[in-house]
Amino acid sequence: MMSLSLSQICAEAEAMRDSLIAVRRDLHQHPELAFQEVRTAGIVAERLRALGYAVQTGIGRTGVVGLLKGTGATDRPLTLMLRFDMDALPIQEAVDVPFKSQYPGKMHACGHDAHTAIGLGVAELLARHRDQWGGVAKFVFQPAEEVVGGALAMIHDGVLADPAPDRVLAMHVWATEAVGTVGVTDGPTLAASATCRIAVRGRGAHGAAPHLSADPIVAAAHIITALQTIVARNVDPMAQGVVTVGCIHGGAAPNVIPDVVELQGTLRAFEESVMQLMRVRVQQIVAQVAAGLGVEAAVTFAEPSTPATVNDPALARLVRETAAALVGPQRVRSDYRIMATEDCAF
CATH class of the missing domain: 3.40.630.10 (Zn peptidases)
Structure with a gap:
């Protein structure tokens, strides 16, 4: 043969x-x-x-x-x-x-x-x-x-x-890389992700009488700002994490303070310990900021969350060696990691 x-x-x-x-x-x-x-x-x-x-x-x-x-x-x-x-x-x-x-x-x-x-x-x-x-x-x-x-x-x-x-x-x-580039990284290569929903409940009032309200819009704004301290002040600088609030829904008129504001966001990390830290801090910050501003807030995480995609080092090495023979070693990257997520991780 x-x-x-x-x-x-x-x-x-x-x-x-x-x-x-x-x-x-x-x-x-x-x-x-x-x-x-x-x-x-x-x-x-x-x-x-x-x-x-x-x-x-x-x-x-x-x-x-x-x-x-x-x-x-x-x-x-x-x-x-x-x-x-x-x-x-x-x-x-x-x-x-x-x-x-x-x-x-x-x-x-x-x-x-x-x-x-x-x-x-x-x-x-x-x-x-x-x-x-x-x-x-x-x-x-x-x-x-x-x-x-x-x-x-x-x-x-x-x-x-x-x-x-x-x-x-x-x-x-991946469209941002040059044609012919191959990225194969040992260990975590795509991030774990968790999706959260935050419901901020206050008391509505007319916009001209804000003292009669417990304003969930102001509280939501403070919550969003405070959440950005998680990566900046809680995550080890040598690790990586992302906290993004991508949706804000609340109110229907410019002169009416609503009863409820809903936020939705995503957390990303390569390491499970970082993900768990961020989940805990999200819950703590939301509860404490809300309490300080006289509203109530609840955090719900969609389950199951998606784990990180983790490459087996031996198999990754074999793929890199084959890729180097195909496209040349200068086009093969062993350090390519992105915060996107993939359900092949399951």
Whole structure:
């Protein structure tokens, strides 16, 4: 049996360029939101079956799983799971390109159309050369990553069993980096996240008589300001954390102080200890600032929160070495971490 060289794989991948671009652009024109990826899942399942994969559909509602057993000799057959997400975002596409979204208010703004096309390309290469490897390739095309629900839905439906994966690979394109750059970091590489809702309850009054109120708008403003001290004064400067308030809702008229203001925010950290510290401090600050200003406030965290994506150092090193052989060591980064979050962490 002739061993398959990396240069041959590259040549075959390059020959697939036009067909994979066509797949990606078709998916880009037909974006589907979380748990609505019916057309996309149908395309994935059809292509995997044509390549000889055993296909399961409806995993996690609209997820697809494809299994292929290699026929090559191996001393230690492993199951390698490769995960690609498929869903789009509820965003209106503003860029006028020939393959722009055909669905108003929906767009592949996060690159999951590219992920799906890449996954199908890798699946084709592995099927074409299944005599060159042993073990099982388990392709997982996941729905609903954007709402942090698809991974848990697929896990609930048994995606991590029959067979259980020995290794898991996932990836994400990133538009701010130059083409050809590969970032693979040991340990935490994407942040854990927690979403919180803060309800500030006071007593409404006319804007001309603020002394009759317990003003939740003023209290909410002080709470937002105080929350920014968590990272500045509570988190170790050598660690990293983010506290962002992204939503404020309260009031309906310019001259009326409302009874309630609602805030929503997100916490991000790479380390669980930092995340727990920030969660505790959010609750303490909200309660104490509210009490000092004569209002009541309650903090609710959405559960489950998303853990950090943590790379296995040995597998990360293998990926870096392979990437260096493909694109050159100067284009491979071992320190790339961002505060975005990914539900493949589950």
